[in-house]
Amino acid sequence: MPNGIDNGLLRPFQLTTSDVADAFEGFIQSAxxxxxxxITGNTNDDGVLEMxxxxxxxxxxxxxxxxIAAQTGTSTLKGVKDSIVAAARNI
Structure with missing residues (x-):
């Protein structure tokens, strides 16, 4: 508990770009x-897509x-990165 501040379940300095990437990886993989x-379900035996x-x-x-999944993941990662850079500048 730094500076005597109890923030409940949140732990300061624990969010990483890996956390964000891992979270969005599942969304992107599913999409x-x-x-x-x-595409596989609508491709005939000759390899032609029929729809x-x-x-x-x-x-x-x-x-x-x-x-949307890919763009959201990318913009979220950029936001986290920008926050890390801004925090580092303030140190």
Missing amino acids: DEDVENF SASQSLELQQLMADQS
């Missing part, structure tokens, strides 16, 4: 698997989810 499974218009929209939604 990747969803896209891969959809109806509604399936094409479904694939676009899955790919949008994939992009």
